[in-house]
Amino acid sequence: MVSQLSFSSASDLKKYIREVKDFPRKGIIFYDITTLLKNRYALRMTVDRFVWKFIGERVDKVVGIESRGFMFGTMVAYNVNAGFVPVRKKGKLPSKVIEESYSLEYGTDSVEMHEDAIEESDTVLIIDDLIATGGTALAVTKLVEKLGGKVIGLGFIIELTQLGGREKLSGYRVESLIKY
């Protein structure tokens, strides 16, 4: 689906992101996309931009990262005629899973994917709302590759450029719609 609104400049989307200071803890600015989701134009513009970035690519599966990656990932999958695969935090998926751990500021966390979610040689696009250090996204690329999938790109609405996520994902195609 292509809208005329998609032709306006990329920075236009920024005004739909709410910046919440000191959430979930002091010193963090939380980039809240609920204000973008609720606006019909901003929502369409966001999905259209993702679709355009990867137009011409064969995408078999879109993988969305819990939980905000589910909303956009599913919409992108529908529009590029691909299937959708959820990646969840540990313990939430009901069937057999594969798991990948990654480091946080304090300790580690893990993400899981159903072991039958990706077929050998599927082409995969990974979508999340935001890339900060890139740790979550890198763990997800490893899950996809463990199952024999080929990551053709990663798409984020927001990129926090100072935190080195793009560098952590070097060798992969990383696309973001808004940079801070």
Ligand code: AMP
């Ligand atoms: P990272 O693994 O450091 O790239 O963190 C990315 C994940 O954490 C994404 O799933 C984001 O939704 C979430 N996240 C990290 N920092 C923020 C932030 N400042 N505002 C909103 N979400 C964030």
